[in-house]
Amino acid sequence: MKRLILTLAALLLPLCYALAQSDEGGRGYAGLSADIKGYSLPSRDVPLAFPRDLGPHPDFRIEWWYLTANLEGEDGTVYGVQWTLFRQALAPPDPNAPPRQGWSSSQFWMAHAALTTPDQHFFAERFARGGVGQAGVDVRPTPKAPLLSAWIDQWALEADAPAGAATPTAYRVSADGPGFALALNLETEHPFALQGEEGYSVKSDDGHASYYYSQPFLEGAGTLTVNGSNFPVRGKAWLDREWSSQPLAPDQEGWDWFSLHLDSDEKVMLFRLRHTGGGHFYSGNWIMPDGASAPLKGDDIEMIPGGLTNVAGRELPTSWRLRIPSRKLDLTAKPVNAQAWNGTSFAYWEGPVRLSGSHAGVGYLEMTGYE
Numbered sequence: 001m002k003r004l005i006l007t008l009a010a011l012l013l014p015l016c017y018a019l020a021q022s023d024e025g026g027r028g029y030a031g032l033s034a035d036i037k038g039y040s041l042p043s044r045d046v047p048l049a050f051p052r053d054l055g056p057h058p059d060f061r062i063e064w065w066y067l068t069a070n071l072e073g074e075d076g077t078v079y080g081v082q083w084t085l086f087r088q089a090l091a092p093p094d095p096n097a098p099p100r101q102g103w104s105s106s107q108f109w110m111a112h113a114a115l116t117t118p119d120q121h122f123f124a125e126r127f128a129r130g131g132v133g134q135a136g137v138d139v140r141p142t143p144k145a146p147l148l149s150a151w152i153d154q155w156a157l158e159a160d161a162p163a164g165a166a167t168p169t170a171y172r173v174s175a176d177g178p179g180f181a182l183a184l185n186l187e188t189e190h191p192f193a194l195q196g197e198e199g200y201s202v203k204s205d206d207g208h209a210s211y212y213y214s215q216p217f218l219e220g221a222g223t224l225t226v227n228g229s230n231f232p233v234r235g236k237a238w239l240d241r242e243w244s245s246q247p248l249a250p251d252q253e254g255w256d257w258f259s260l261h262l263d264s265d266e267k268v269m270l271f272r273l274r275h276t277g278g279g280h281f282y283s284g285n286w287i288m289p290d291g292a293s294a295p296l297k298g299d300d301i302e303m304i305p306g307g308l309t310n311v312a313g314r315e316l317p318t319s320w321r322l323r324i325p326s327r328k329l330d331l332t333a334k335p336v337n338a339q340a341w342n343g344t345s346f347a348y349w350e351g352p353v354r355l356s357g358s359h360a361g362v363g364y365l366e367m368t369g370y371e
Contacts, residue, residue: 036061038092039245042209048199050166050192053211053241054148054159055139058099058107061089063243065137065150065157067173068259069184070352070362071224071235078336079224079233080116080352080364081182082123083157083173085109085137085150087130105131111152113175115182115224116340116351122226124177125344126152167192171218171239176225184222186237188215190291195269196283197295203247203273204281210244216259216267216287236261238364251276254369256303258322258333258353262361265289268329270296270322272303274369286327300326309338314370316349331357333365347371 040059057063069081088108093099100106107130114123128135135152138145147168148159155175159168171186192213195201201212218237223230238259252273260268267287272280282303284296301324305317318338322331333353340351348368355361 036246039089041245042200042211042243044197044200048194048211048213051139051147051161053213054168056087056107056137057211057243058087058089059093060243061092061245062247063087064240066240066242067157067171067218067237068350068352068364069186069218069235069237070261070364071222071233073224073231073233077231078118078352078354078362079231079235080114080336080340081184081224081237082112082114082116082342082350082364083155083175083182084112085135085152085155085157086111087137100131102131103129105129107131109135109152110345111135111155111175112342112344113155113177113182114340114342114350115180115226116337117226118336120179120226121337121340121351122177122180123342123344124175124180126155128152168215171220171237179227181225182222184220184233184237186218186220188217188219190215190217193267193269193285193287193291193293195285195295201242202283204249204252206249208244208246208249210242210247212240212242214241214259214269214285215239216261216269217291236362238267248273249275252281254348254367256317256320257366258303258320258363260322260331260333260355260361260363262355262359264359268324270301270303272301284324286324296324296326300324306332309335311339311349312341312343312347316367316370318349318365320365329358331355331359331361333363335365 039061065085067083071079091106109128111126137150146158147161150157158172160170161168174183195212202209216238221234255273257271270284272282282298282301287293304321306319308315309318318335320333336352350366353365
């Protein structure tokens with residue numbers, strides 16, 4: 001019994017700490033603007049490098065491996081899938097001491113998985129203490145291992161590459177939860193898209209930033225399990241990698257983020273960060289079919305909320321008009337399921353959208369900080 005109590009304490013204390021950083025347990029995103037003393041910060045002078053930056057960065061406070069997929073069944077039913085692994089540092093590294101191992105590890109892991117259908121939304125959440133093998137991320141620890149392995153319990157994201165290659169071309173992802181399961185195989189021949197300034201992504205006028213890159217050209221197939229029934233699916237997926245120590249300004253309360261697969265084979269990433277006193281910070285990236293990309297200026301992005309939907313007791317803008325005049329893009333994005341609410345410890349809306357207007361297509365929308 002004593003051992004069980006100690007184990008539970010080791011798992012729950014980090015969670016309590018993380019919640020305490022999140023505006024007294026209210027909006028779960030205010031902690032992203034907290035004090036950064038002792039942590040590393042992104043720098044324009046330190047470029048991304050692979051395969052190094054496939055893996056974790058424990059000297060930064062927070063990072064994530066984030067996959068979303070727009071899928072279709074053999075009968076035409078559309079689905080959305082999310083798989084996310086978060087790493088949170090509970091304390092900055094001590095430059096005068098070796099990294100803490102085992103149960104004394106300063107790393108805490110959280111994961112979310114979700115499956116959305118036109119009339120149902122399933123989600124699950126996992127937690128793990130770092131250092132004990134329950135969760136983590138490895139970059140090819142042995143010659144025969146996958147280039148990338150990210151896991152928590154039995155949930156896994158693995159990626160392989162041809163011999164000598166620094167970036168993956170094939171991915172496998174799996175997870176399950178109450179009422180659902182997912183298993184996908186995805187492939188790409190494209191390089192990563194570096195967001196912002198070659199991977200340095202500015203988040204505020206005051207210079208808050210993160211490292212951020214994406215793989216928006218994943219395509220593949222797999223099986224979804226919904227309430228005990230299996231459904232073969234095919235579709236497109238988008239992988240995001242991001243890490244920072246203070247990505248938000250103190251007066252930013254959350255964000256609205258889109259990843260878009262256009263019928264022209266172009267890809268678009270857009271986000272706005274909402275300020276408590278009004279006003280927003282916009283950013284984005286336009287990615288050509290050959291993988292070449294160009295940052296979008298904030299004053300060239302319009303993200304206009306449409307009608308509100310009552311979701312989990314709050315009013316959310318689940319339909320949007322998206323405009324980029326310089327690219328002649330003028331879209332309406334509507335949700336596959338307006339009730340795609342992840343009621344996790346840090347609750348947020350995350351679900352697939354369908355596009356119409358100047359372009360057709362599909363995509364994903366994430367909205368945080370609506371509490």
